[in-house]
Amino acid sequence: MEVLSHLRVLEIGSSAAASYCARLFSDFGANVRKVECPAGDPIRRSAPLTPHGQSGWFAFLNLNKSSVILDATDPNAVAQLTALIEDCDVLVDGRDIDSADCPAIDIAAIRQRCPGLIYVEASWFGREGPYARFAATDSTIRALAGLIKLAGPAEGPPFHAPDFQCGILAGLWGFIAAASSAVAGMRGPGRGRSWSLSIFESSLALSEYQMFEAYQRGDVMRRIGINRFWPNFPVGIYETKKGWLGITTITPAQWRAFCDMLSLSELRDDPAMVLGADRLQYMEQIERQFIPRLKTRTAQEWFLEGLKRKIPIVPVPEISDLLVDAQMKGRGAIVPVLLDQEKGLTVGSMQRLTSTPPRRGGKVPRLGEQQTISSRRRHLSDTKSTSSGRIDAGEPPLRGIRVIDFSMGWAGPLCTRTLADLGADVIKIEAIQYPDWWRGVDRRPAYIKDRMYEKTARFCMANRNKRGITLDLTRQQGLTLAKRLAAGADVVVDNYSADVLPKLGLGYDVLRKLNPRLVMMSMSAFGTNSVRRNCRAYGSTLEQGSGLPSVTGKADGPPVMSHIAFGDAVGGLNGCAAVLVALIHARSTGQGQFIDLAQIECMMPFAAPWITVHSIDRTPPVRYGNRHPQFVPHGCFRCAGEDNWIVIAATDASMWQRLAALIGRYDWAIDTSLSSAEQRRGIEDVIESSIESWTLTRDPDQAMSDLQLAKVAAGVARLPIDLLNDPHLRSRGYLQEVERAFIGLHPQPSMPIREGEAPFAIRTPAPTLGQHNNEILSGFLGLSSAEIAHLAREGVIGTEMVSEAELAKAKYAASDQQFNSIAPKRDPSGADRPLGA
Structure with a gap:
């Protein structure tokens, strides 16, 4: 029996975070039901799409689930939804991101009747704080989280990766919350747990390292070019005779080995270039010497050479390379998937348990398709327990581990x-x-x-x-x-x-x-x-x-x-x-x-939509830069002052109209020929130019405030050091002050999952x-x-x-x-x- 087959999970609302959280349960056999409106989860229409119009993103997020249609206009809708919730062990709620016409229900009352229910509620920013009601997208969240400003050309604009990052990170955190609750529930009968999940704070797991380096070293980080990053050099991607090569040199020994590999003894022996931070001052000089030499051999040849010398280098694959990688398929990192009538491949589970392995592939549910409802019902409290007694409501879930x-x-x-x-x-x-x-x-x-x-x-x-x-x-x-x-x-x-x-x-x-x-x-x-x-x-x-x-x-x-x-x-x-x-x-x-x-393999979900679609249509994925396949406009725009930027996205027709009116283009706001993103794409350059004319006259925080008042998704591109004084994080107590020997009082980041208004307390330094x-x-x-x-x-x-x-x-x-x-x-x-x- 699969390890989580005793669990029933219900997913409501439309949120990538909620969907990925629930997908992690289905990977190990949980019975996951997804509630959709008659039009279906909006993510079903998210690009990239297969030749038959199936979403690669939806396919990855919803492998091996069932789909239950619930019409909010049905007089029995609330009763039907309540019955579904009362029949589950875990409820994953994405309605605060997008209700997707899911009926309003009284969760508190249901939890009173079902005290063992584990509840995870996702929101962009949490229920309280200055950003709580902000309109948001994946990219605006990453901008605010300090994940965009340091990438891209030095002169700008900052580059940002396509969507799909925030949902994966937040989904992982949601699963951690729910799974830890399931572990706690096995200590004996007791209450379930109710968790709130901030997608914004979830994304800070990626930037907290640089945030605390800035805390210690000061405001030293700047954008220094494509595939260049403080504090080490070279750390980037470079062209070879055939293919691209990822290079990372951190230690002095790795730098010496890299120079020896390329016969660059002068660079190797230069005392001014021993440390990565020192080499940042000579980037152009160093690259002029090693880039031509890299082009004399293929990426695979350099990889094998680097392997002998213990240098962290790796060939940079195209999506097509991943699909033919025998090892990826053998380990279950790439698995078969059925999307209605289309057969393809997608990214499997990263959690490679060897005795109770995850499912290797499966099927994406058609709208309303019940494919995994089991006839057997077992609650957490029915599972064998290694100890007895009720769960203390004040105890952390992993006490005793x-x-x-x-x-x-x-x-x-x-x-x-x-x-x-x-x-x-x-x-x-x-x-x-x-x-x-x-x-x-x-x-x-x-x-x-x-x-x-x-x-x-x-x-x-x-x-x-x-x-x-x-x-x-x-x-x-x-x-x-x-x-x-x-x-x-x-x-x-x-x-x-x-x-x-x-x-x-x-x-x-x-x-x-x-x-x-x-x-x-x-x-x-x-x-x-x-x-x-x-x-x-x-x-x-x-x-x-x-x-x-x-x-x-x-x-x-x-x-x-x-x-x-x-x-x-x-x-x-x-x-x-x-x-x-x-x-x-x-x-x-x-x-x-x-x-x-x-x-x-843990990084592969971020490329999963393209892996899925490319496995079916074999067309090379389109690279959009800072633009977006669905949202027009979508980009990173310069603001007043030095190196100030803001990410703005119009996710639907009404948001576009509000944005056009805000920047003074009332003619665009009422022009029905610009009502769809595809219609606007024809004048995307003009739209972007007009937006930047408006943002250039404003401080980035003022621009964000004006845009958010108009309910337009926008986020200032922050540096990691800015997060130490972010007003929203400060209002939520995200940074906790801790006393420790040798360094004294210092901040610590909180988890993005909470069981109440306050974050989990840092007990010891x-x-x-x-x-x-x-x-x-x-x-x-x-x-x-x-x-x-x-x-x-x-x-x-x-x-x-x-x-x-x-x-x-x-x-x-x-x-x-x-x-x-x-x-x-x-x-x-x-x-x-x-x-x-």
């Missing part, structure tokens, strides 16, 4: 941070020899002496609400303790390369023997069985290899990246969703499993290095003070980062000892016995 966190950087820590925010006890494992690289990779004496590794805002952002210990996993004592921690845990997470933990002796084959109920997730870049499993990758690499850049930008331009490190946050949220599904299964059956999550060694080793594992002191003397644990010189000395001593020792000598004191035994 213990997570061992081997992850570093952004993707893995975001996954485990979200689990911690929802109440899980997350124990983060680092080593004083190799701490989390988001503490910094600088090992020079001054950096160590000043404890700079305790002062990085990005580490604090990604690791709040966790407890932290240090263990040297290359030593037997550290390895033994890590195994004991895993033996008492519910979840283990890592985002190393696929072979790292298995080589250390911490692979799933080892840990499941110690703990059969353990859920273990590997979050490698390409998957444990991938031919690219040894390829180094960052979040930028994942976007470069996802197919999304091939549909972003202008038709005559290169593939365009939309956001540096995009893939990290997306991988982290998908990882959290996968863990929650596996926990539901483990709580029900007592059996854990391995999750083989490939972060590259990020741990200092080894902060909870004594607490966990003594309290959880039962070690004595003498044993803990011995571990500290041996360097197995500690609270201070090891310098480069100390690390080299330790490596030399270890190799020297290995050379001179025929067999390990036993400590007569018994100190090498299993600790805590």
